[in-house]
Amino acid sequence: MRSRTSRSASAALAAVGLLAGATACSGGGSGDGADGDRYVFWDPYPQFDDDSDWVQLVERCGEEAGVTVDRSAFDTSDLTNRALLAAQQGDTPDIIVLDNPVVSTLAEAGVLTPAGDLGLDVSGISENLLAAGQLEGETYGVPIGANTLALYYNAEVLAAAGVDPASVTDWESLNAALEAVTAAGGKGITFSAIGTEEGSFQFLPWFWGADADLRELNSPEAVAAVSQWKDWLDAGWAPNSVINNTQTTSWQEFETGEYAFAVNGTWQLANADASGIDYGVIPIPAASGGAAAAPTGGEFVTAPVQSDTGRYEATVAITECLTSGENLLTTDTTLSYVAPTEALQDQQVAENEALAPWVEAVRSARGRTSDDLGTDYPVISEQLWTAVGNVLSGAQSPQDALDTAQEAAAADTAD
Template sequence: MSTLRSAAALALAACLLTGCSNSTGTGSGDGGSAAGGDYQIWDPYPQFDDSSDWVKLLTKCGTDAGVTVKRTGYDTTDLTNKALLAAQQGNSPDVLIVDNPVVSTLADAGVLTTADELKVDTSAVEPNLLAAGQIGGKTYGIPIGANTLALYYNKKILDAAEVDPTAIKDWASLTSALEKVKASGKKGITFSAIGTEEGSFQFLPWFWGAGANLTQLDSPQGVASLELWNGWLKNGYAPNSVLNNTQTTSWQEFAAGDFAFSENGTWQLANAKKTGFEYGIIPIPSQAGGTAPAPTGGEFVTAPVQSETARYAVTEKLIACLTSADNALTTDTTLSYIAATEAVQQKQVAANSELTVWVEAVKAAKGRTSDDLGTKYPKISQPLWTAFQAALSGSASPADALKTAQTTAAAATK
């Protein structure tokens, strides 16, 4: 999914965290015992009703485990709020599916149990994806799948500008391509640099692609990444509208047919087919070459703490069912996700070769809360988006903007 959900969840989670104490939940459901009865599953997919493949899968997993699944779908913001409140009141659901940056907030608040306690096998999950659910050396959930960012391109525009997209391997070759596109009379690249989590989400591939680290925003590598974006605006390769663009409005600019490139996500694949022009997709390049680490989106299956720990045996069966290779292929196709395991990724590519570039991007991707940042991430992301907004609007140089951001982030994460 796009980071619209991530942004709302992060903002709410940051506000709620200070009021959350460790949960000692009393179990959930309508009176079911550990051996059977009702098991509650909450997810962030209110768009799916009982006739959907997703809800049918939940029901089947419950039946296979010998229990009845009671499923509730919430908007992500509501889900985070309700999960924290339920933990305080001791009536958490048995299974909770949440956007990946929220896992660290819930774990830090004592809401979630660990994969070890549940005896959930996570060995097949790609380590870079699993990292978003790991805090302090413990794993608190399993990714259903992931989405991330890459560069869509308009083939007609690149052909006219005599640009070979397969030759774009680093920042220099990408910037050279943008220069040729502008010289041909077309527009270069559109992206989202809005002052929200969406903007940070889109900046991170360039930031990480320079070798920068979120614990030191004003490093030379960090400054280089912001200078790249800044240079694109100054040279007319990217429009000033990026300052206010969401990922949706940025996509709309690309879909109009005048831009050569759009930085956007897996979730736009269906829309790409509706543009009316021939398109392609390449990974976002790192500064020195290779695929840049882009941030991961997507949800994790987690298990809130229950006082009746005997329930965990059934919970483990439900989680194993939801994340099994057989079910993951259907689920990830439904959600436009790349699978979290290599075996299922191979099945996805075999079924749709267009997903090859996305599998490559996901393999190089990185969780925003990885590197044990956990709940520190939102306190770093906000100064970061403030910095690139300042630089792109011309109110500060990239170096000065990131220096201010680092001072702010360091004080907030002490």
């Protein structure tokens, strides 16, 4: 098992780099090499120190499982690379909290243990969120929560243009709102179209909202989606800066108070509250109406393969503790996540009505690696963000750019 995992992990390292950037370092130990009562735990939350609610929860879950947790935190891309390298060396931690689009990468590399083999019950988890951690009929880990994208709006800018945000229900009504705002002297919409996974992440609601399919990047629906963005730039409804915007710099544009709309996520809620802007949130509309499927962000609690299978008992206990209803509510509040079960989502909305549009968005969301895209997704995504950038910069027409993207993606995923 170790030999197969090591070889597969080597092959997977190339795919991981393409996913970096979509979303404090200290050395970690190994599950196999650790003491029996010390469990190595890696997560992508370097912003949380030992006094944080998150770390105290992790430690408490370890204590309840009868072990001491040795926790290390890394940024997302570094964590994934370390996990693959650890698998090559036969030195994996006991638990890794992984960004959901790389779960299938590590699963395909043979690094992760299926939830079914561990006896973890995932039946209560929302299927659309669980799908991000599934590959060939197996589920790898348990989602700890989810975030996604929606449209923030500036109520003052919309009011000055005579636009009711409730009227924005499809692309036609959104375009009418953008036209009215700019005619009234305001600015329309800002988003991130940078040539990285962030750009694909922000484009997917429009791509999926047009009923486009990631296996057919040059379909008429895909052309319509990228044409929508290009038309906004040509009409002056979106700034040319979107071509280089990250989600952070796009948000900073919205914080000037000049823009009617911004495509961004739940992680900006605290910043929105602090901005002084009279803001609201609505789901990103699909082309013909209703909420578009936006990509899910968030992490899965996963269990790397161990040669000493006796260690799994404590791994399961820690995972079940971290993902229990009471603890999920605390964790998801800390991480600005929507809970992964409908019952907990309803409870979140009951406690904070401002979360209602985010729960609606998460319930319509889709995993980037769903539909068994698995490790094909990063290859397809790179071609997609490249095509979008070429269209927005004027280097290629929508059809030409997407034809090129489809040809390259098909060739690179053919095997």
